[in-house]
Amino acid sequence: MKSVVVGSGAREHALAHVLSRDSDVIVTPGNPGIPNSTPRPPLEIDADLFVIGPEAPLVEGIADQLREQGKTVFGPGSDGAQLEGSKAWMKELLVEANVPTAKHGTFTKEDEAISFLQEMSAPYVIKTDGLAAGKGVLVTDVLEEAQSAVENYLSGNAFGKAGKTIVIEEGLIGNEISILAICDGTKAVPLSPAQDYKRLLDNDEGPNTGGMGAYSPIPSVSEEFVNTIMTDAVQPTLQALINRGINYRGVLYAGIMNTASGPKILEYNVRFGDPEAQVVLPRMRSSLFALLHQAAKGNIEHSPDFSDDVMVTIVCASQGYPEAPITGKVIQGLDKARNQKGVEGIFCAGVSLNDNGDLVTSGGRVMTVTGKGSTHEQARANAYKSTQEITWEGMYKRTDIARDIK
Numbered sequence: 001m002k003s004v005v006v007g008s009g010a011r012e013h014a015l016a017h018v019l020s021r022d023s024d025v026i027v028t029p030g031n032p033g034i035p036n037s038t039p040r041p042p043l044e045i046d047a048d049l050f051v052i053g054p055e056a057p058l059v060e061g062i063a064d065q066l067r068e069q070g071k072t073v074f075g076p077g078s079d080g081a082q083l084e085g086s087k088a089w090m091k092e093l094l095v096e097a098n099v100p101t102a103k104h105g106t107f108t109k110e111d112e113a114i115s116f117l118q119e120m121s122a123p124y125v126i127k128t129d130g131l132a133a134g135k136g137v138l139v140t141d142v143l144e145e146a147q148s149a150v151e152n153y154l155s156g157n158a159f160g161k162a163g164k165t166i167v168i169e170e171g172l173i174g175n176e177i178s179i180l181a182i183c184d185g186t187k188a189v190p191l192s193p194a195q196d197y198k199r200l201l202d203n204d205e206g207p208n209t210g211g212m213g214a215y216s217p218i219p220s221v222s223e224e225f226v227n228t229i230m231t232d233a234v235q236p237t238l239q240a241l242i243n244r245g246i247n248y249r250g251v252l253y254a255g256i257m258n259t260a261s262g263p264k265i266l267e268y269n270v271r272f273g274d275p276e277a278q279v280v281l282p283r284m285r286s287s288l289f290a291l292l293h294q295a296a297k298g299n300i301e302h303s304p305d306f307s308d309d310v311m312v313t314i315v316c317a318s319q320g321y322p323e324a325p326i327t328g329k330v331i332q333g334l335d336k337a338r339n340q341k342g343v344e345g346i347f348c349a350g351v352s353l354n355d356n357g358d359l360v361t362s363g364g365r366v367m368t369v370t371g372k373g374s375t376h377e378q379a380r381a382n383a384y385k386s387t388q389e390i391t392w393e394g395m396y397k398r399t400d401i402a403r404d405i406k
């Protein structure tokens, strides 16, 4: 069997790592840290399964193009990808499906947006409707900051077209959990939940990022909780998609805030989470290839099975991430770090080769190091021990990933 993973990040590296247990994997375009990376366009490659990693090509319709060529694709078409491509569209669908979510309003006019905002209380949440490379969400307790974001978003100054429509939301308070469901168009099965760390600094301080680390499983999240999310959120969402004529074959990533009044959907993503994929997928005992292949064909036969192993991943980032990462720094110690006991994998994202053939940093999140163990403590120790071998000038990581387990 042959699979193609489309994308170039640590998530795609983790997908390839687990798919390669029972298929030959090519990653396109990949990066110099991912084995079998090739810049060949996916349409020119023959394979039994295509797995699309990032949201942007999904929104642009890569899955539709591949399906038109008769390929078997895991990833929604551009119609279903609107769940992530337009927050206004997603919120409308959630309301229609009666899925618990934050109260919100959608605006294109500044005066209407400001008066809505003034009626809300802190924390204020302002979101671009369109994709903004993970930077389009502001959560703040300061009304003036929220007001100036409204102006900057709607004027197009901050995010161009993506911010010309905005969603203003009630700020939800609670613990955030990621549950990823694999969908075959009509049915969905959950993967084991993951805890992501969104903030840049220790103790959940500093700006929001794409994620600085993760662990799985989450001991406090019961099977019953996961089933509630499936019946109250994922299934009604799939049904609302079906009602719109959308055949959603891909991953539905539910970002959940577990509030005092019960779990609410913060967001849907149409892709695997990064760094969640780096802890959830390697824990699968059943075949990832078989699951994604069945979903892509429209018929999931079995729920996936997970090992009791714990995985913890630490994101190693460039100095200046997320605002202005400083790149081009030579990376050392990767092989030694990878060969340590208790390391599941080191998944590469922002890396490239310089003129001397050295591996150098080329992005904000450079790599994630996944440690495993029979306890959270052991997996955490293995992951952190491995990161100590890796060096480049200005490397940054949080020091408290999986320290306090929920």
Ligand code: AMP
Pocket: 102, 125, 127, 137, 139, 169, 170, 171, 172, 173, 176, 198, 208, 255, 266, 267
């Ligand atoms: P999103 O792009 O919608 O996933 O939002 C990015 C991050 O902003 C989420 O992962 C949350 O940490 C935070 N966030 C989004 N919406 C809300 C909300 N309504 N209340 C509190 N935090 C939020």
Ligand code: GLY
Pocket: 196, 210, 211, 269, 272, 273, 274, 275, 276
């Ligand atoms: N870790 C959050 C995300 O993938 O959106």
